[in-house]
Amino acid sequence: MAESEKEAALPPKEAFSDWYNELLWMAEIMDVRYPVKGLYVWYPFGFAIRRNTYSIIREILDNSGHQETLFPLLIPENEFMKEAEHIKGFENEVYWVTHGGKDPLDIPLALRPTSETAIYPMYKKWVRSHADFPLKLYQIVNTFRYETKHTRPLIRLREITSFKEAHTVHATWEDAEAQVKEAIGLYTEIYRRLAVPVLRSRRPDWDKFPGADYTDALDAVMPDGKTLQIGTVHHLGDNFAKTFDIKYEAPDGEQRYAHQTCYGISERSIAATISIHGDDKGLVLPPEIAPVQVVIIPIIFKKGAEEVFAACKDVQERLKKAGIRVEVDASDLRPGAKYYKWEMKGVPLRLEIGPRDLQNNVAVAVRRDTGEKDQITLLEIEAGVRLKFEAIQKSLYEKAGSELESRIFDCVDLDEVKEKIQEGVATIPWCGKRECGLAMEDHIGAGILGIPLTPRSKGKEKCPACGEETETRVYVARTY
Numbered sequence: 001m002a003e004s005e006k007e008a009a010l011p012p013k014e015a016f017s018d019w020y021n022e023l024l025w026m027a028e029i030m031d032v033r034y035p036v037k038g039l040y041v042w043y044p045f046g047f048a049i050r051r052n053t054y055s056i057i058r059e060i061l062d063n064s065g066h067q068e069t070l071f072p073l074l075i076p077e078n079e080f081m082k083e084a085e086h087i088k089g090f091e092n093e094v095y096w097v098t099h100g101g102k103d104p105l106d107i108p109l110a111l112r113p114t115s116e117t118a119i120y121p122m123y124k125k126w127v128r129s130h131a132d133f134p135l136k137l138y139q140i141v142n143t144f145r146y147e148t149k150h151t152r153p154l155i156r157l158r159e160i161t162s163f164k165e166a167h168t169v170h171a172t173w174e175d176a177e178a179q180v181k182e183a184i185g186l187y188t189e190i191y192r193r194l195a196v197p198v199l200r201s202r203r204p205d206w207d208k209f210p211g212a213d214y215t216d217a218l219d220a221v222m223p224d225g226k227t228l229q230i231g232t233v234h235h236l237g238d239n240f241a242k243t244f245d246i247k248y249e250a251p252d253g254e255q256r257y258a259h260q261t262c263y264g265i266s267e268r269s270i271a272a273t274i275s276i277h278g279d280d281k282g283l284v285l286p287p288e289i290a291p292v293q294v295v296i297i298p299i300i301f302k303k304g305a306e307e308v309f310a311a312c313k314d315v316q317e318r319l320k321k322a323g324i325r326v327e328v329d330a331s332d333l334r335p336g337a338k339y340y341k342w343e344m345k346g347v348p349l350r351l352e353i354g355p356r357d358l359q360n361n362v363a364v365a366v367r368r369d370t371g372e373k374d375q376i377t378l379l380e381i382e383a384g385v386r387l388k389f390e391a392i393q394k395s396l397y398e399k400a401g402s403e404l405e406s407r408i409f410d411c412v413d414l415d416e417v418k419e420k421i422q423e424g425v426a427t428i429p430w431c432g433k434r435e436c437g438l439a440m441e442d443h444i445g446a447g448i449l450g451i452p453l454t455p456r457s458k459g460k461e462k463c464p465a466c467g468e469e470t471e472t473r474v475y476v477a478r479t480y
């Protein structure tokens with residue numbers, strides 16, 4: 001896209017919604033002009049962020065006993081309509097294929113909104129004995145949900161382009177519970193690698209995944225104080241095993257129903273990373289997922305231009321050899337325009353090399369996240385750049401962590417909750433009874449997000465709805 005087109009200024013980040021929409025365009029992440037609501041197009045630069053993000057997800061899953069696979073997109077109606085709870089949850093969201101060419105299909109085919117009903121008929125054919133467990137498969141696919149709420153790129157799509165779904169099978173309910181805990185740990189690690197701190201909570205029963213025994217979720221707190229659900233882990237019990245007849249021979253020779261979990265992450269992982277780390281100048285990317293990790297800017301004067309260009313090329317070659325993604329911006333843009341362009345793209349580190357730096361055998365290093373400027377000797381440019389990446393990663397995670405903590409408010413009553421959820425997440429006591437939870441939600445005009453997996457109890461307190469004594473505090477928040 002021509003530089004001139006992008007002269008329109010990026011709104012300040014505190015105008016978060018406009019900032020977010022403009023940034024997706026100006027940093028060339030996604031083009032929202034595709035002529036179908038809720039479907040968007042990845043620009044190559046944005047897709048490179050996705051590739052780097054999902055290679056972290058693959059690494060963490062592959063290193064924890066998961067195997068990647070791929071199931072069909074189309075699900076026959078008779079399979080889709082098997083699990084009653086699941087149907088109730090998805091019947092208003094599923095897209096149907098009814099024709100092949102001009103021929104009406106004898107069985108309508110669902111575009112997968114999620115793949116339980118594609119995978120579990122196959123699990124029934126594969127699972128025989130307890131020796132087959134744990135079965136831990138995942139796929140990274142597009143899924144389709146006819147979302148009726150406001151669609152937004154990377155946040156709420158009708159075609160979820162980057163849906164990582166894992167589906168595991170175990171002998172007992174307890175084994176599946178242990179898998180849920182493992183998955184929560186893996187998701188927390190994935191988000192640590194993206195320098196995104198998360199709230200982890202058990203969703204209230206009325207908000208769990210359709211067909212699950214319970215749902216644990218990871219939420220990010222976005223700059224506007226609303227939470228974004230960026231990962232969910234579901235304990236499915238033997239609900240789907242009974243529906244799809246997934247049985248195994250137990251060590252005692254008995255035939256038993258299996259127990260299952262499933263857990264998902266989508267491109268919301270990228271939405272959270274962009275939103276939490278970005279600033280008024282554009283993207284701020286954790287080095288590990290930045291498509292360009294270092295940009296080298298030659299500082300050119302009439303005298304010594306050749307030497308400077310040669311030195312920049314040499315540094316680029318050395319960094320490339322060290323596995324670093326690096327560009328030299330030798331364009332004829334003036335330096336200020338170059339800084340603007342690469343800061344918008346969130347390049348974590350800028351190196352400036354001019355004649356004087358050559359004499360001192362250094363490069364000037366400028367961090368994108370803090371703007372801090374100092375020198376790295378050219379002799380150890382690879383090690384110096386790596387050290388900068390570590391400092392940036394640590395600083396991003398710490399800064400986001402304290403920002404998150406500053407947005408959690410332990411409230412004394414529902415009126416304070418109403419006020420505080422405009423800025424972030426409130427906690428309030430809850431006895432755990434459904435009618436009290438729903439009554440509190442009505443009063444507040446926002447939902448119970450969940451019961452923290454790490455309790456935030458302040459000792460014995462009273463449920464605001466019924467006055468019963470409780471030691472549990474729950475998160476309450478506005479959500480995307």
Ligand SMILES: Nc1ncnc2c1ncn2[C@@H]1O[C@H](COS(=O)(=O)NC(=O)[C@@H](N)CS)[C@@H](O)[C@H]1O
Nearest residue numbers: 114155156157165229230231232262263264266
């Ligand atoms: N319309 C959507 N656009 C983008 N991401 C979405 C959308 N709907 C759900 N997600 C993301 O996908 C994750 C998994 O979706 S889910 O419905 O909670 N869970 C499942 O579908 C289970 N089968 C586990 S994969 C959610 O936590 C959320 O982060």
